[in-house]
Ligand code: UDP
């Protein structure tokens with residue numbers, strides 16, 4: 001019989017977990033396939049782990065994985081996916097913004113033969129203004145420059161079948177931008193729309209800083225365009241500088257106005273300085289990525305497990 005594994009990253013969600021499980025339970029019960037729910041505690045500093053332990057005593061379906069510190073949403077998802085053995089793996093948030101009611105639709109699409117069933121967030125009026133617009137702009141830019149399509153409003157709420165999971169787990173990179181990675185691996189993919197709910201409790205764990213980091217990872221993990229942009233800007237500014245030098249020479253040789261022009265000099269210096277700094281910044285971003293990857297560090301460490309006896313036998317190459 002096919003088995004479904006639910007993977008839920010948890011960062012300081014103690015008060016919402018029982019309600020989440022309750023909602024999940026009735027939906028999964030109705031589906032009727034064997035299932036488990038793995039809560040990945042991503043270094044919570046509240047009682048989340050205690051709550052997970054408690055839930056696992058009451059519900060045999062509940063498993064737990066506690067990471068040694070906060071590694072971030074994307075890594076927590078990867079860790080969870082690595083530790084489950086379902087024929088289908090569903091990743092979703094713990095705050096009920098990803099409605100469990102959608103799971104039967106995901107499973108139905110899987111049964112139709114899709115390897116990956118993504119979900120698309122429909123914008124609701126109560127999505128925060130800043131979040132809505134920053135996300136729209138980010139995906140617009142990302143798709144302009146990226147080599148693979150990344151659907152805007154895609155959420156990390158999706159179903160992956162075994163093939164897709166194994167493909168993802170075979171990707172050793174440390175910069176995990178799952179939306180991009182999932183798009184990159186291919187297979188039969190489809191999309192199901194959903195209306196995100198307001199968070200049932202607590203507040204978003206995504207600070208502006210975390211969003212910017214995720215955005216940079218998304219751009220630089222899937223595109224060399226910023227590097228090319230640096231090159232183009234460099235060439236362009238050399239061209240401009242040459243043209244200007246010719247003009248300066250002409251003024252010097254042919255006219256009496258040869259005044260050391262402070263303003264234009266400053267203009268050129270500032271422009272070139274800016275281009276150089278930007279170029280260096282872009283190089284640095286990629287260099288940092290290469291540095292991170294070459295260290296071959298594990299993606300995360302596990303502190304405790306519930307219901308998962310052995311480390312996964314499918315080990316990533318690093
Ligand atoms: N999360 C996590 N590690 C983090 C930040 C968030 O595991 O460093 C979890 C969080 O508990 C939630 C999911 O990732 O289950 C999505 O986070 P959140 O709801 O705060 O993001 P938003 O919905 O605001 O984008």
Ligand code: MG
Pocket residue numbers: 093095097199204
């Ligand atoms: Mg949320």
